[in-house]
Amino acid sequence: MANEVTAILPQFTVKYTPVPIEITNEAQLKQAITDYASKYKGLVVTEDTFAEAKSVRAEMRKVVTELDENRRKIKRGYNKPLDDFEVRINELKATVKQVITPIDTAVKELEERQRQQRLLNVQALIDEMAPNYGVTAADVEVNPEWLNKSISHKKIVDGVAGTMTAIKAERDRIATEELSVRKYAEANGQQSEGWVTQVSAGVELVEIFKRIDQAVIRQKEASEQERKAAEAAAAVEKLKQKQVGNKTVDTETGEVVDAVPELVETRLRILGTHEQLMALKQFMDDSAIEYEYLEG
Structure with a gap:
C-alpha cells in the first residue's frame, strides 16, 4: 500500500531563479x-x-x-x-x-x-515462575525492557528469573541479619525490635553491632552514675544524723529517723488445737516473724 500511495504522486520539482539585487551608482x-x-x-x-x-x-x-x-x-x-x-x-x-x-x-x-497484551503475558509469566523462586508476584516489578516488541521470550524468562533470584537472596540476607541482630541485642540486655528494623533500613550489620555496644556502655555508665549519686546522698544523710540512746535523730530537723527495730529472741511452748496452731503460723508468716521448730 505504501508503494501505491507513492505511485500516485507525480514527480515534481521547484524551480527558483535568484533575482540579482543591484544598487545603481553603488x-x-x-x-x-x-x-x-x-x-x-x-x-x-x-x-x-x-x-x-x-x-x-x-x-x-x-x-x-x-x-x-x-x-x-x-x-x-x-x-x-x-x-x-x-x-x-x-x-x-x-x-x-x-x-x-x-x-x-x-x-x-x-x-x-499490543503493549498491554505483552504486559499481560509478562505478568502471567511472573505469576507462574514466582512460586519456584520463593517469592510472590507482587514482589517483582516489570522491567520496561520486557515489553519491547523485539525482545525474545528466552530473554524475558532469563530477566524474570534473575530478578526473582536477587529478590530471594536479598530477603534471605535480611532475615539472617535480623536474627543475628535480635540475638546479639537480647544477649546484651537490649530490646531487639528497634535494632532489627535498622537491617531493612540498610544499615550494615557491623555498624548495628557497634551501636548496640555503644548503647550498652552508655547504660552501664548511667547506672554507675546513679549508684554513685545514691551512695553520695546516703552518705550526706548519714552525716546529718546522730544516735541518741536507741534512737537516730536528724541534726537539722530534730526529727527521729525510723530505725531498724532490734530483734528479740524468745522460747515459747504453745499448746492449742491444730487449727489454732495453723492460724498462729499464718499470722507469723504474714508478720515476717522468724521462727523454727525445736525437737522435744
Missing part, C-alpha cells in the same frame, strides 16, 4: 559614505563643536534611515514569491495531514493494545 555611494564617515570619525565634542556635532549626527542618522528603508522595501518584494510559495505548500501539507492524523492515532492505539 561604487560612488560607497565612496561618498566612506569619505563622509572618515571626515567626522573621532570628532571631539566641545562647547565650540557642539552645534556641528549635532548636525553631523542628524545627517548620519538620515543616511542610515534611507539605507534601511531601501533594504526593507527590497526585502518585502524579494520575500513575496517565497511567501506565496509557502502558502501553496502548506495547503498541500494540510490535505495530507487530514489523512495522516487519524491513521497516526489508530497506529498508536494499536501499539498500546
